[in-house]
Amino acid sequence: MSATSESIGRMIRDARTSRDWSQKRLAEELGTAQSAVHRIEAGQQNLSLSMINRLAEALEMPLIQTATQGSMNFEIQGPTTLSGEIDVRTSKNAAMAVLCASLLNHGRTVLRGIARIEEVDRINEVLTSIGVKLTWIGEGNDLEIIRPEHLKPDHIDERAARRTRSILMFLGPLLHEFDDFKLPYAGGCDLGARTVHPHMSALSKMGLTVTATDRNYQAKVVRDVSDARQITLIERGDTVTENAIMAAARTPGVTTLRNASGNYMVQDLCFFLERLGVRIDGIGTTTLTIHGVETINTDVEYYISEDPIEAMSLLTAGIVTRSEITVRRCPVEFLDVEFAVLDEMGQVFEFSEEYTSHNGKTRLVDVTVKPSDLHAPLDKIHPMPFPGLNIDNLPFFAVICATATGQSVIYDWVYDNRAIHLSKLSELGANIQLMDAHRLLIIGPTAWRGRQIDSPPALRPAVCVLLAALAARGTTNLMDVYVINRGYEDLPHRLNKLGANINVFWGDPPTDD
Numbered sequence: 001m002s003a004t005s006e007s008i009g010r011m012i013r014d015a016r017t018s019r020d021w022s023q024k025r026l027a028e029e030l031g032t033a034q035s036a037v038h039r040i041e042a043g044q045q046n047l048s049l050s051m052i053n054r055l056a057e058a059l060e061m062p063l064i065q066t067a068t069q070g071s072m073n074f075e076i077q078g079p080t081t082l083s084g085e086i087d088v089r090t091s092k093n094a095a096m097a098v099l100c101a102s103l104l105n106h107g108r109t110v111l112r113g114i115a116r117i118e119e120v121d122r123i124n125e126v127l128t129s130i131g132v133k134l135t136w137i138g139e140g141n142d143l144e145i146i147r148p149e150h151l152k153p154d155h156i157d158e159r160a161a162r163r164t165r166s167i168l169m170f171l172g173p174l175l176h177e178f179d180d181f182k183l184p185y186a187g188g189c190d191l192g193a194r195t196v197h198p199h200m201s202a203l204s205k206m207g208l209t210v211t212a213t214d215r216n217y218q219a220k221v222v223r224d225v226s227d228a229r230q231i232t233l234i235e236r237g238d239t240v241t242e243n244a245i246m247a248a249a250r251t252p253g254v255t256t257l258r259n260a261s262g263n264y265m266v267q268d269l270c271f272f273l274e275r276l277g278v279r280i281d282g283i284g285t286t287t288l289t290i291h292g293v294e295t296i297n298t299d300v301e302y303y304i305s306e307d308p309i310e311a312m313s314l315l316t317a318g319i320v321t322r323s324e325i326t327v328r329r330c331p332v333e334f335l336d337v338e339f340a341v342l343d344e345m346g347q348v349f350e351f352s353e354e355y356t357s358h359n360g361k362t363r364l365v366d367v368t369v370k371p372s373d374l375h376a377p378l379d380k381i382h383p384m385p386f387p388g389l390n391i392d393n394l395p396f397f398a399v400i401c402a403t404a405t406g407q408s409v410i411y412d413w414v415y416d417n418r419a420i421h422l423s424k425l426s427e428l429g430a431n432i433q434l435m436d437a438h439r440l441l442i443i444g445p446t447a448w449r450g451r452q453i454d455s456p457p458a459l460r461p462a463v464c465v466l467l468a469a470l471a472a473r474g475t476t477n478l479m480d481v482y483v484i485n486r487g488y489e490d491l492p493h494r495l496n497k498l499g500a501n502i503n504v505f506w507g508d509p510p511t512d513d
């Protein structure tokens with residue numbers, strides 16, 4: 001399955017779903033079987049020119065032209081009032097952790113409900129390149145993963161690997177199989193320097209030493225670690241916790257991990273490993289005890305849980321456009337502080353009874369956002385490790401504070417470069433001043449106005465621009481939205497179902513005449 005056929009497959013699926021057609025309906029239009037459409041959309045079918053033409057005709061979509069005309073962009077017409085209900089999809093970050101953890105299992109892994117996003121495609125390209133067999137099954141959101149007996153890290157797709165930070169999480173699984181291996185430097189959002197040292201420090205307790213050479217991490221493993229290991233993380237990061245858990249999962253004996261993150265993606269990883277027979281005590285707390293096993297060879301199915309960051313994004317869409325919408329399937333445990341801060345700012349919500357996600361663990365609620373008169377919070381808004389306000393949800397408060405009356409301060413102590421990207425909101429009319437690299441002063445309310453903007457090179461700030469554009473008078477052309485597609489599945493189409501007016505176009509923005 002090549003990257004090109006996968007992205008063409010996705011384009012076809014997007015065009016089909018934007019017409020509300022089932023795979024069966026498209027198959028009828030093409031005069032082919034539904035299973036063929038399924039294979040095409042999954043990128044598992046070589047397309048003949050005649051099939052490309054048939055697809056282009058049926059979907060009224062000039063596929064070849066489209067595919068070669070540069071970046072994807074969004075044209076957003078505002079202001080919009082939204083209404084209706086929308087479901088939160090599963091999380092990028094949990095999918096990343098669990099996909100990496102599938103390397104630990106020699107049995108068949110099926111991951112259900114995976115969001116079809118660029119980040120998943122990148123890690124899948126990397127997995128495929130090292131010999132893992134991946135097949136999209138069901139309606140196209142379930143992934144079957146079968147790893148070979150011997151992985152081939154030497155064949156790694158470097159281009160794909162360098163575009164995702166999650167490649168770092170191959171260190172934990174691979175150290176079980178190789179004494180000596182190399183991984184390309186990690187990518188991900190441009191948020192300023194993102195440290196890898198905590199990963200090296202934690203994994204050194206499992207016998208791994210890593211040196212950085214020529215844009216690669218060169219890893220060496222010495223296997224004489226004690227049976228009862230104590231690892232105290234030097235910071236409570238998410239991916240470092242996940243890496244240490246994956247290293248411990250297949251190292252026989254007990255590993256106690258202190259200062260661990262209890263965040264949503266870490267919990268999903270732990271629930272998945274439990275299904276594989278790895279006992280983990282303390283899930284959701286800062287001390288985890290992992291009972292490692294020598295080998296894992298289990299056929300397993302796991303549902304990834306709903307994304308609290310996507311939930312916050314969709315709630316923000318309702319708040320900034322002063323609309324009434326219901327965001328279903330919000331993982332409430334990971335949004336508690338966000339709701340408390342919004343409540344203080346005057347935001348009115350209605351909550352449904354709690355129910356459980358498909359993984360049988362994560363607590364969900366449906367949340368209705370009511371149009372509200374917001375005022376600035378009394379204190380600065382700042383993130384903390386779980387169970388604090390999530391760092392990835394902080395950017396949405398910049399848009400919300402710009403909507404509120406009064407003066408707010410957003411304090412991002414975590415990243416050197418994320419606050420800077422949020423100052424882009426001033427191009428849409430917000431009164432935002434960067435006090436220093438970590439603090440924003442925002443004076444609202446804002447009369448948002450549309451214009452052409454290049455996406456900032458960071459996922460959440462880019463989505464913030466999109467959300468503000470929904471409330472902005474006129475047209476916003478948001479250019480080069482790869483960064484948004486990295487973490488959100490089909491956002492324009494889903495927001496359009498609520499009444500937004502977002503067009504997808506490729507290449508240059510349309511001219512006025």
Ligand SMILES: CC(=O)N[C@H]1[C@@H](OP(=O)(O)OP(=O)(O)OC[C@H]2O[C@@H](n3ccc(=O)[nH]c3=O)[C@H](O)[C@@H]2O)O[C@H](CO)[C@@H](O)[C@@H]1O
Pocket residue numbers: 093094096165166193194195234235236237238239240265385391392414415
């Ligand atoms: C694939 C994935 O899951 N990515 C998420 C993960 O990235 P990841 O776990 O890779 O986070 P990073 O290590 O890049 O960033 C965390 C930042 O917080 C700092 N820090 C963190 C904890 C702490 O106790 N002290 C401290 O200083 C780190 O030094 C670093 O600057 O977690 C980040 C923080 O939640 C999220 O933004 C990312 O979306």
Ligand SMILES: C=C(OP(=O)(O)O)C(=O)O
Pocket residue numbers: 092093165166187188189190191392459460487
């Ligand atoms: C920073 C993020 O992701 P990543 O770690 O993949 O760059 C994010 O999800 O906002």
